Amino acid sequence: MPSDACFKNSTDGTSSGIESAWPFALTDPKRELGRRLSSLDQFRGYTVLGMLVVNYSGDYAACPQLWKHSNDYLSYADTIMPQFLFAVGFSLRLTVGRQLQKGPTLQTYSRIVRRLLGLALVALVVYTVSPRAANWEQLQEIGFWGAIQEPLKRNWFQTLMHIAVTSLWIVPVIHRRLQTRLFWMLGSAILHVILSYAFNYTWCNTAPNAIDGGPLGFLTWTIPAMLGTFACDWFTAESSGNSPPMEPKRAIGLSVLTASVLMLLGYFFSCGTRFYDISPTDTGSQPLAKHALDPVVPDATRRENKMKQASVGDWLAEPPFIKPPDSSKRQWNYWMMSQRAGTLSYLTFAAGFSLAVFVLFYIACDLGKFELPLLKTFGVNALAAYVLHDLTSNAVQPFFPKDSPAWYAFTGLLLFCWI
Numbered sequence: 001m002p003s004d005a006c007f008k009n010s011t012d013g014t015s016s017g018i019e020s021a022w023p024f025a026l027t028d029p030k031r032e033l034g035r036r037l038s039s040l041d042q043f044r045g046y047t048v049l050g051m052l053v054v055n056y057s058g059d060y061a062a063c064p065q066l067w068k069h070s071n072d073y074l075s076y077a078d079t080i081m082p083q084f085l086f087a088v089g090f091s092l093r094l095t096v097g098r099q100l101q102k103g104p105t106l107q108t109y110s111r112i113v114r115r116l117l118g119l120a121l122v123a124l125v126v127y128t129v130s131p132r133a134a135n136w137e138q139l140q141e142i143g144f145w146g147a148i149q150e151p152l153k154r155n156w157f158q159t160l161m162h163i164a165v166t167s168l169w170i171v172p173v174i175h176r177r178l179q180t181r182l183f184w185m186l187g188s189a190i191l192h193v194i195l196s197y198a199f200n201y202t203w204c205n206t207a208p209n210a211i212d213g214g215p216l217g218f219l220t221w222t223i224p225a226m227l228g229t230f231a232c233d234w235f236t237a238e239s240s241g242n243s244p245p246m247e248p249k250r251a252i253g254l255s256v257l258t259a260s261v262l263m264l265l266g267y268f269f270s271c272g273t274r275f276y277d278i279s280p281t282d283t284g285s286q287p288l289a290k291h292a293l294d295p296v297v298p299d300a301t302r303r304e305n306k307m308k309q310a311s312v313g314d315w316l317a318e319p320p321f322i323k324p325p326d327s328s329k330r331q332w333n334y335w336m337m338s339q340r341a342g343t344l345s346y347l348t349f350a351a352g353f354s355l356a357v358f359v360l361f362y363i364a365c366d367l368g369k370f371e372l373p374l375l376k377t378f379g380v381n382a383l384a385a386y387v388l389h390d391l392t393s394n395a396v397q398p399f400f401p402k403d404s405p406a407w408y409a410f411t412g413l414l415l416f417c418w419i
Contacts, residue, residue, distance in 0.1 A: 037235070037366060038369075039235075039358065039361040039362040039365040040087065040091075040358075040361075041375070041380060042361050042372065043357065043358050043379070044379035044380075044382050045375030045378035045379030045380075045382075046083075046357075046375055047080060047084055047087065047382075048378040048382050048386070049374070049375065049378055050083075051081075051385075051389070052385070052417055053067065054068070054069070054076070055390075055393070056393050056412075056413055056416050056417075059402055060403075060404065060409045061402060061403050061404075062404065062405060062410075065323065066321060071339065071340040072336050073318065073320070073323055073337050074321060074337040074346060074349060078346070078350065079350055079354070081159060082221075082347060082351055083354045083357065084159060084163065085221050085228070086224040086231070086358065087228060089170065089224065089225035089228025089231075089232070090231055090232045092174050092225075092229065094232050094236060096112055113171070116167050116171070117164070119160060119163065119164040119167075120161055123156060123164060124161075126387060127151075127155050129150075129151045129156075132147040133147070152215060153203075153214055154209065155211075157213075157215055158211050158212060159212070160386070162213070162218060165215075165218045166218040166221040166222055167225070169218050169219075169222060170184065170222060170225055170229070178230060178233060181226055182226075182230075185222055185226040188218075188220070189222070189348075191219055192216065192220045192342070192344060195216055195219070196295070196296050196334050197296035197297060200214070200216050200341075201333075201334045201341055202291065202295065204340060204341045205291055205332065205340065212339055212342060213339075213341060213342020220342045220343070220344060220346075220347040221342065221347065223347045224347060224351035224354050227262070227351045227354070231358060234246050234254055235251050235255075235362060248366075252359055255358075258352070259353070259355040259359065262348055262351055262352025263320075263349050263353060263356070265348050265349075265352075266320075266344075266349025266350070267319070269344055269345035269348060270335055270345035271315060271316055271317045271335070272298075272333070272335030273324070274306065274317055274330075275298035275302045275303065275306050275333075275335075276330050277314075277329065277330050278330060278331060289331070290332055291331060292332065292333045295332070295333040296334045298333075317336075320337065320349055337350075393416060396415055396416045396419070397412065397416075400412035
């Protein structure tokens with residue numbers, strides 16, 4: 001296993017080794033801004049630390065429900081990955097966008113694509129799969145598609161692959177003005193809704209279940225990634241690349257407003273889940289399926305029944321971080337906040353939440369000059385921490401049973417993070 005050093009930037013500010021394929025490290029703030037954004041390192045470090053906490057502790061009985069990943073509502077654990085994508089978008093805009101503004105060339109695009117394909121290759125290595133066939137004869141029977149179908153849908157498309165594919169998707173417009181990037185983001189979101197209506201939502205929730213939206217998840221992961229590019233413009237330089245940054249008060253105000261609008265919009269989208277409430281008269285003698293047959297556009301009966309309900313409360317979904325009724329009371333659908341399906345409501349709200357968290361770090365770190373060395377260490381070694389955390393977890397967890405009392409499970413978590 002390579003040492004952490006090969007994941008760090010070299011002293012001249014250029015990327016080296018595998019780090020060049022990790023979009024977080026494409027930034028060279030000293031070269032671009034004459035100063036380093038402490039808030040970006042601290043924000044990334046917080047996100048990495050959050051990932052370590054929820055990934056390690058999620059299977060423990062003593063772990064709070066809010067720290068566990070959920071497929072039908074937004075938990076704290078579900079806020080982590082959107083923050084990775086937000087940081088990716090910020091970093092790509094900070095360096096790649098500036099390079100392309102100086103004059104897009106085939107050489108520049110080729111270098112960017114090679115790095116991102118390198119990250120995709122790392123994902124294929126990190127996300128291993130079980131043997132696809134017991135012997136040569138069975139492998140011939142299932143064929144090429146049969147061998148890669150499950151890994152392509154589930155195993156390979158996790159965090160690193162989503163970062164690589166989403167980055168490739170936004171690179172064509174990364175250097176364009178904000179309006180162009182906004183339309184690209186909106187178009188991606190609309191396309192995801194259309195494809196989810198056609199097949200994608202049902203496919204993602206059919207065994208083997210997809211992870212983080214599956215191969216088409218990049219369409220909605222574009223939302224936090226593109227929002228990161230907006231934040232880069234507001235907190236570092238104007239979109240022209242030549243103007244000084246916005247005044248901090250203006251950047252903060254614009255970001256708080258944007259974050260608030262996105263979180264409210266995400267919650268508004270999630271209220272569509274109330275069309276799928278199950279009344280006692282709906283079930284009859286047989287319980288309804290867990291997933292609705294009309295997960296994106298509720299059928300006429302659902303719409304008519306909902307229109308009869310006069311109470312405002314009957315139209316409002318549970319707030320984020322509050323567990324909704326189980327599938328016996330409400331069928332699963334596209335409008336709930338689901339990381340598994342990469343739904344529009346989830347990533348719209350989570351993108352706004354990511355921006356709000358970044359603003360807090362900007363105020364504390366860049367304006368208040370506050371830093372935590374631990375977060376900086378994680379922030380500048382994000383890929384190393386990600387790749388090594390599963391190996392470390394596998395070394396620690398055998399000594400900490402899943403039913404351990406809270407104090408003992410927490411001791412294991414501290415040991416895991418320390419290593």
